Amino acid sequence: MEEMMALRCKYCGAPLDGDAVKSDSPYVTCSSCGTTQQRIDAQAYLNQLMGQVRSWVNQAMPGGFSMAQSQNVDSVARHNIFMTSFKPRIDMEYTTYKFGMNNLLSQVMMVMPFSVNTGLKANHTSTQAFEFGAKMNEISPLAVSDDTTRIMDEVSKTTDAYALLINNCELVREDKPGRYVLMANNFGIAATDFSKVPGYEPAQLRMEGLAELCNGCELLLNGDIASAFGKFNAGKAKLQEASSKTAGNFKVAIMGQAVLQEIKQANALIELSEYVNSMGSSKEVFDAVRRIFTFTYPATGNWAFLLGNQDRLAEIFSNMSECVRSRTGKGNIKIAAGSGNILVPFWHINLKYSFQTGSLWKKRSVEVDEVLLVSADFVIDSSCLSNPRQAVTDVFSIKGSNGLFAGLTGSETSISNSQGLGGLVESAAENSAGGRNIIIPLSTRKEAERIAENYVDAVSRVEDKLRLSNPDVAELIFIPFERDGNKLRAPPAFGNLVPGRIRNTNLDQLIIL
Ligand SMILES: [Zn+2]
Numbered sequence: 001m002e003e004m005m006a007l008r009c010k011y012c013g014a015p016l017d018g019d020a021v022k023s024d025s026p027y028v029t030c031s032s033c034g035t036t037q038q039r040i041d042a043q044a045y046l047n048q049l050m051g052q053v054r055s056w057v058n059q060a061m062p063g064g065f066s067m068a069q070s071q072n073v074d075s076v077a078r079h080n081i082f083m084t085s086f087k088p089r090i091d092m093e094y095t096t097y098k099f100g101m102n103n104l105l106s107q108v109m110m111v112m113p114f115s116v117n118t119g120l121k122a123n124h125t126s127t128q129a130f131e132f133g134a135k136m137n138e139i140s141p142l143a144v145s146d147d148t149t150r151i152m153d154e155v156s157k158t159t160d161a162y163a164l165l166i167n168n169c170e171l172v173r174e175d176k177p178g179r180y181v182l183m184a185n186n187f188g189i190a191a192t193d194f195s196k197v198p199g200y201e202p203a204q205l206r207m208e209g210l211a212e213l214c215n216g217c218e219l220l221l222n223g224d225i226a227s228a229f230g231k232f233n234a235g236k237a238k239l240q241e242a243s244s245k246t247a248g249n250f251k252v253a254i255m256g257q258a259v260l261q262e263i264k265q266a267n268a269l270i271e272l273s274e275y276v277n278s279m280g281s282s283k284e285v286f287d288a289v290r291r292i293f294t295f296t297y298p299a300t301g302n303w304a305f306l307l308g309n310q311d312r313l314a315e316i317f318s319n320m321s322e323c324v325r326s327r328t329g330k331g332n333i334k335i336a337a338g339s340g341n342i343l344v345p346f347w348h349i350n351l352k353y354s355f356q357t358g359s360l361w362k363k364r365s366v367e368v369d370e371v372l373l374v375s376a377d378f379v380i381d382s383s384c385l386s387n388p389r390q391a392v393t394d395v396f397s398i399k400g401s402n403g404l405f406a407g408l409t410g411s412e413t414s415i416s417n418s419q420g421l422g423g424l425v426e427s428a429a430e431n432s433a434g435g436r437n438i439i440i441p442l443s444t445r446k447e448a449e450r451i452a453e454n455y456v457d458a459v460s461r462v463e464d465k466l467r468l469s470n471p472d473v474a475e476l477i478f479i480p481f482e483r484d485g486n487k488l489r490a491p492p493a494f495g496n497l498v499p500g501r502i503r504n505t506n507l508d509q510l511i512i513l
Pocket residue numbers: 009010011012013014030031032033034035
């Protein structure tokens with residue numbers, strides 16, 4: 001009953017903190033949704049809420065009884081009132097709240113810095129869920145047996161946790177300062193709620209883990225990288241424990257996949273803090289990080305899912321860290337020979353194919369090893385995603401006047417070698433960037449493999465004499481280009497194989513160290 005005296009936030013229905021309530025200020029700020037309101041409005045909302053709660057109780061209460069007198073009624077009678085008048089209603093309402101909570105638990109609840117998550121949806125408003133909790137509080141004197149106390153505990157704790165998590169659904173929709181403090185607060189109280197409900201230990205661990213990640217993000221944004229790093233690791237450990245305990249626990253099994261995704265987010269945050277740390281947390285670094293998080297990738301066909309997945313960020317930050325280390329002389333990246341002043345990232349891909357040559361009675365099959373280079377920032381270019389030939393050194397585009405591939409009609413050497421690309425790729429060796437700028441690779445190895453496969457498919461459709469094998473991603477290499485305003489000039493070794501992507505490049509859109 002005491003809790004009911006706390007003022008309630010008129011925006012989300014959460015009980016307001018004791019400190020806020022006791023202060024003399026005419027304004028109070030909700031520590032769950034973050035909204036500041038006038039004290040008299042919070043008081044008015046509390047009065048309205050209690051009116052609704054009492055009318056709900058009075059409707060269910062058998063004639064002649066009132067909650068105010070319930071202390072004077074013997075415990076058997078109280079138990080009977082609870083079981084016959086309230087339990088059926090509670091069961092019915094709680095079923096929909098529990099369904100809503102499970103739905104929420106099945107989704108990824110973390111949001112990365114600088115980004116928003118508009119996909120996280122709840123079936124109820126937090127006001128509804130907090131109001132249901134207030135009803136449970138009001139009738140708690142009727143729960144007198146161990147059984148009914150346990151039911152009431154579970155109902156009120158899970159609904160309270162649900163209401164707090166609904167508030168987080170709102171907080172992840174907008175990149176507002178201070179949101180991680182509120183989210184950590186909500187996750188933390190939800191963890192305490194879940195700790196009191198048997199079978200919900202994995203949910204408790206998950207909430208504790210998410211609270212750590214949120215606290216880490218707040219520290220990171222404030223420039224305290226060392227402390228952030230510790231929080232991210234602690235959060236990841238909690239999430240891993242939650243994940244291992246989720247398997248085989250039917251109450252929370254629904255959250256299994258979401259927790260795995262959140263572990264990947266934790267990895268990305270760990271990579272991110274390592275990256276920021278390796279560079280020193282300057283404004284330049286935060287700008288680069290912000291751009292990585294806020295890139296709007298083209299939503300082209302089945303690429304939309306792959307590029308919208310935040311687990312790719314861990315690999316991008318890891319590659320970015322390598323670039324930073326190379327730039328600052330603390331590490332090496334694979335750099336090809338050449339005199340250009342800006343290092344452009346490419347995925348080196350090995351491609352084998354065979355084709356028939358010779359006249360009718362001297363036909364033979366020729367096997368060729370080809371080097372393919374994929375522009376490592378192809379993911380931000382929709383023309384590459386819809387036409388993979390734009391993203392690569394398109395060796396099969398080079399044809400002689402007779403329609404056969406140039407270079408394949410005579411001594412059957414590979415096309416890339418005849419253009420000089422083979423030698424360029426072979427020259428790549430571990431090196432520091434020296435004074436040269438580096439363009440940050442924006443694609444992952446998996447994405448490079450995907451675009452190379454799409455390329456092979458596209459070629460196979462039009463060149464029926466070729467038998468192409470699966471492309472094999474070897475490594476990421478950096479090739480020196482010349483910078484020309486916001487354009488790139490390719491080294492001569494590319495010959496006629498400069499990818500369409502390079503011609504489309506606008507350096508202003510890329511992250512350059
Ligand atoms: Zn609120």
